[in-house]
Amino acid sequence: MTVFHLRAAGTSLVLDARGAAAVILHWGPDLGDADVEALADASVPAVPPSSIDTPLRLSLLPSLSEGWSGRPALAADGRFRLVGAHSQDDSMVVRSTSPDATQEVFTQLALSPEGVLRVRHRLENRGAADVLVPGLDVLLPLPPEASELLDFTGLWSHERQPQRAPLRHGVWSRESRHGRPGHDDAFLMMAGEPGFSFRKGRVWATHLAWSGDKRIWAERSALGYGVLGAGELLAPGEIRLAPGESYETPWLVAVFSDTGIDGLSDRLHPWIRSRSTVRLPRPVVLNTWEAVYFNHDLDVLSELVTAAAEVGVERFVLDDGWFTGRRDDKRALGDWTVDSEVWPDGLHPLISRVHEAGMDFGLWVEPEMISPSSRLADAHPSWILGAPADPAGSGPTWRWQRVLDLGDPAAYAYVRDRLTDLLTEYPIAFLKWDHNRDLLTPGTAHRQTRALYRLLAELRAAFPHVEIESCASGGARIDLGILDLVDRFWTSDTNDPLDRQSIQRWTGVLVPPEYLGGHLGAGAAHVTGRTSALGFRLATALFGSAGIEWSLTAAAPPERAAIADWIAEHQRLRPLLHSGTVVRADSADPAHLLHGVVAQDRTHAVFALVALGSPAAALPPPIRFPGLDPDRLYTVRPIGVPPRVVQDAPPAWLAAGAVTLSGRVLAQVGLPAPLLTPEQALLLEITTG
Structure with a gap:
């Protein structure tokens, strides 16, 4: 067994499979051609006072019996021993067994070319008696700087309402007992640097690919570790494995971005499209x-x-x-x-x-x-x-x-x-x-x-x-x-x-x-x-x-x-x-939103400037267009139904019908916004040449 390093699209995953339990040493920014064995040797932590007498490491299947007092991966706590690991292409499989060898867990980790990490467990009953599965979850390490959470709640006709909170010591847990994800589904749990936004900040995010009951959580332990975890929420007795049977968890889909929330989409969307059977064009x-x-x-x-x-x-x-x-x-x-x-x-x-x-x-x-x-x-x-x-x-x-x-x-x-x-x-x-x-x-x-x-x-x-x-x-x-x-x-x-x-x-x-x-x-x-x-x-x-x-x-x-x-x-x-690539601009005024789609070759884009309510100032913030090639010239022109405005005169560029500027200027300086009335939208098409 050895130390494994998966790399793709600016993301690295390093797993140490040399000891009694497999340990994810790093999930986040690309480490390049790092000496991961040296990293593994150097990553063994200190032993603090009034603790277990060996270094505590967060394993793939953390449990109370190995010193982890946070939420365990397997609800029926028992220490699983690493017995094997192997890699194939962009994935690896880790095999762990219970002390009496009656249960085995196979953990599959795969990193796609787009930088999307997927992890799941398969629990096999190798014994002679039935095994009840009270719960089996996937946990991923979270660095200390990921100290702010964003997930979602909602209700009928008001789904995906974001909510933010600091990640303090303890567990922030979201559970669904609807038999479907529900209107209040946590959907995508993000943990990032304080103040992370659509275009800025490092963000780690997880989604459970499952349409039934589930739980997804973040935890910061006083022991020093942070985790993002998720798994199917099982009722008592819901899963009983007869000898020879197995239970496979849903995939945990995890993404890291160092360019804010949009960076998550930059990985997830291409990955989903690479697997898609959707026939294009989509009919109206x-x-x-x-x-x-x-x-x-x-x-x-x-x-x-x-x-x-x-x-x-x-x-x-x-x-x-x-x-x-x-x-x-x-x-x-x-x-x-x-x-x-x-x-x-x-x-x-x-x-x-x-x-x-x-x-x-x-x-x-x-x-x-x-x-x-x-x-x-x-x-x-x-x-x-x-x-x-x-x-x-x-x-x-x-x-x-x-x-x-x-x-x-x-x-x-x-x-x-x-x-x-x-x-x-x-x-x-x-x-x-x-x-x-x-x-x-x-x-x-x-x-x-x-x-x-x-x-x-x-x-x-x-x-x-x-x-x-x-x-x-x-x-x-x-x-x-x-x-x-x-x-x-x-x-x-x-x-x-x-x-x-x-x-x-x-x-x-x-x-x-x-x-x-x-x-x-x-x-x-x-x-x-x-x-x-x-x-x-x-x-x-x-x-x-x-x-x-x-x-x-x-x-x-x-x-x-x-x-x-x-x-x-x-x-x-x-x-x-x-x-194309979906982009969302950060705005100094929450009454104004800007979102758009930029072609993969960055020669064409469509944006919508949306006024949700009244602006905070007489002149709203300028329209700054993310995602364009900074060194190309672009022409911006309005399309669609002209929105209602209250202004004595429009911005000069809009009065002229179009403007041509570099992508760098459009992103950094932007264009003066028209004075849209609440609940209006201006559509803008951007082309090269």
């Missing part, structure tokens, strides 16, 4: 929910199809209300056959009109749920997750529905077969896959999540042309565990552009924009009731996987013309928006 979508709700009438929908085609929509998605007995949200989930009363000829007439209009067709489903008032529940009450003899004992309903037990082989087969029937009978290109409630049934999240992954994988294999969107009452299931099985996320149920600016900004730190659905809603937002200008709504929905959630038949002709121009502009810019 019209979803019918906020247009017709449950009013499924062929004539009404046909008018909407015509209006959608006229403005350039490329995909028409029929939302909730198409299946047997589904006239409101209180019944019929599970009865996945087309309602013959509403659709006497099935969905064929509507799909034919969609195709004739030059669009493909998508359909809303919620396969993991069941309505107590449904034919399926009447026929198979035992398929309800956690269903006891007394139905009230399975917890309260949520949105008038319960959860279908996908761990039941018969229930699983039923859902798979009904979806297969639909996808076989109808030319469906897209499924909007919803999940509108928490499980609220202890000890079921692991089995339910694994069954969901298996179901999605089966359907993708059988229907590789069908794209799937992960929607969970909005953005309650956005994670890298499900990302390999879906093609799009519904970022949030709110289309209010003011809320969306923050939600999209922070969700996009982890997930590339082409995965994030962002739709143009009506003037009065469905969720908040807030009224927004059309230009602000269009600018907000331009970035990402664009779409419309609005009855276009009610839009005035000038609005439709503006929407058609917006779609054409999005289609023109789409190759850039869905492949």
Whole structure:
């Protein structure tokens, strides 16, 4: 055994596998061609008074029995002994065994060319008796300078709300018991130098690639060590391993950046894209929910199809209300056959009109749920997750529905077969896959999540042309565990552009924009009731996987013309928006945001200057554009719907219609900002030459 050194994209990982336990000596800035064995020899710490009599080192599987009094990796504490380690390409595998050799843990560590570190454990039962797994987590070391935390909370339609706090002695722990990540998902836990921002500071971040219950935490111990940790949150008795069986943890995805939060995205986005099966270009979508709700009438929908085609929509998605007995949200989930009363000829007439209009067709489903008032529940009450003899004992309903037990082989087969029937009978290109409630049934999240992954994988294999969107009452299931099985996320149920600016900004730190659905809603937002200008709504929905959630038949002709121009502009810019580097400027005034996408060769960029509220001063801060080549000349010009301003005269460069300056000047000095009124956005395109 030896000392291993993985290097990629400005990141180093050094692991000492020479002693009784494997130890990560360094995860962070690139160490170059360092003599890592000399580093390992020099890294043995002192022995302080009133402590164990040997140097305390934070191992891959730290435990109380080796002197670690922080949160252990394996909840059933026991000291595992290192018995082997080997490397292959950009990864390594470390093998550890329990003192009685009845349990073995294989730890896999992989560093991608983009600098993304992934770590997971596999626990194997080598004994003759069953083994209960109360929890098995991955821990990574955190240096002392990483003393400020940023993670997320939220609620329905207000996901990914950032929260900051200093990391003091003790544990800052975030746990999800929703059976899905939830609207309050910690999402991405960042620890960095005090005051780290989008463009500045060293930052270490972790995300658990898992769609069920989980915990993610940071800890600073009085013993001198800091850690970031995460793992699946298991209920007592949830995982029992028979002899010969194993349990594998979800991947912990970890990233280091020495250029602030944007540096995390600079590694995560290319890595995700390197694994992606998403087909580009991403079609512009019209979803019918906020247009017709449950009013499924062929004539009404046909008018909407015509209006959608006229403005350039490329995909028409029929939302909730198409299946047997589904006239409101209180019944019929599970009865996945087309309602013959509403659709006497099935969905064929509507799909034919969609195709004739030059669009493909998508359909809303919620396969993991069941309505107590449904034919399926009447026929198979035992398929309800956690269903006891007394139905009230399975917890309260949520949105008038319960959860279908996908761990039941018969229930699983039923859902798979009904979806297969639909996808076989109808030319469906897209499924909007919803999940509108928490499980609220202890000890079921692991089995339910694994069954969901298996179901999605089966359907993708059988229907590789069908794209799937992960929607969970909005953005309650956005994670890298499900990302390999879906093609799009519904970022949030709110289309209010003011809320969306923050939600999209922070969700996009982890997930590339082409995965994030962002739709143009009506003037009065469905969720908040807030009224927004059309230009602000269009600018907000331009970035990402664009779409419309609005009855276009009610839009005035000038609005439709503006929407058609917006779609054409999005289609023109789409190759850039869905492949470039996402950048976010730091601003001295929180009322003003600047974000954009810069082409990989830095010849083209699009930015949005957004006024969330009133500025702190009569003249807002200058617009400074990050991410450009400092030695190139760029021309900056406005595009899109002109925003509303209150000013006696615009800045000179904007009055001229364009300006040409070097990337260095645009980044360091910037341009005077126009005086946008609150809830307005100015779109700027930047080109070379």
